[in-house]
Amino acid sequence: MPRLLAILNRDVDAPNLTVLKTREALASYLRDGITYPFFSKPVGGSFSLGIVGVEHFDAATDRMQLAGGGDVPVDDYVAALFEAYEAGPRYHAKGFLFEELLRTHPDLETLCGTSSLATLRVILLIEDGKARLYRVAWKIPAGANQADNYWRSGNLLAPVDIETGLAGMASRGFGLEQEHLEAHPDTGVAIAGFAVPDWSALVELACRATDAFPGMAMQSWDVAPTDKGPYLIEVNGVGDYTLPQIAYGEGLLDDALLAFQRRCRQRKTR
Incomplete structure (x- = not known):
């Protein structure tokens, strides 16, 4: 299965896994800690709703290049995930997973x-x-x-x-x-x-x-x-x-x- 990089969830503590609980921690991880490219998805998600693939981070612009085209500022991505986590649909309430981004054959x-x-x-x-x-x-x-x-x-x-x-x-x-x-x-x-x-x-x-x-x-x-x-x-x-x-x-x-x-x-x- 894809390698698990981190999880966003305030109620989880897991040894040998990066657990992100705050906006500041997630932003710092995206800028300095995570291995690119990566894939994020809701823990309780289905039908591919809420998924995001990210190719790389441009430190000069503080933006992340998205898989499939386009880019997003780190702070905007963080805000969107926490908004979904805190007040979004029920399948976002369990947080988000961050995994390695797999590429097709x-x-x-x-x-x-x-x-x-x-x-x-x-x-x-x-x-x-x-x-x-x-x-x-x-x-x-x-x-x-x-x-x-x-x-x-x-x-x-x-x-x-x-x-x-x-x-x-x-x-x-x-x-x-x-x-x-x-x-x-x-x-x-x-x-x-x-x-x-x-x-x-x-x-x-x-x-x-x-x-x-x-x-x-x-x-x-x-x-x-x-x-x-x-x-x-x-x-x-x-x-x-x-x-x-x-x-x-x-x-x-x-x-x-x-x-x-x-x-x-x-x-x-x-």
């Missing part, structure tokens, strides 16, 4: 035209201590989006063949507005037939990660192919099950999943 940068991550929602079924792939939906950023969430206008979603790691035709939009694309709209590079980088290693990593949550029989992991290899981003206990249904163009509750659910119920009643 070079093949995906060629495909998408951006260094932003294009994560795969890897859905696994776990029985008798063994995980197996069920569905994989590939979230593909497009346009000016810095996050790959499908709800962001213009982003794409593609199914991945779980045997080969090859992507199918991508979808964009919802309902009557949905369209299907064989190539990325920004670069023209074909998505259909595209081989997910480091596929075998990515699958192995996701399967091993399920051991961390032995009580969850169905897990949805977001895994990113990066320039350093596959990285775990997060696990979803439920996840957005509309994603694989949109990607594959069919419902999720097929015979295989129904049989799995029956076996899970039988084990619970023994």
